[in-house]
Amino acid sequence: MTQTETHLTQQEPQKVARKDLPLSCPRPGEALAGLHPRVYLPIEKTGSAVCPYCGARYQLDD
Secondary structure, eight states, rough: OOOOHHHHSSSSSSSOOOGGGGGSSSSSTTTTTTTTTOOOEEEEETTTETTTTTTEEEEEEO
């Protein structure tokens, strides 16, 4: 795991609004775009999701 990926897993979950769905990681415009392929994460049912590649955590805000 890279230093950036380790930092992400230790952070608070990133807030995501319903208007920003579908949720993908890395999100558009993030510096992580080159670290792993874009993956779409199912967040609607549980309200949270974790990226299987980098461990970034997301939480549905509304």
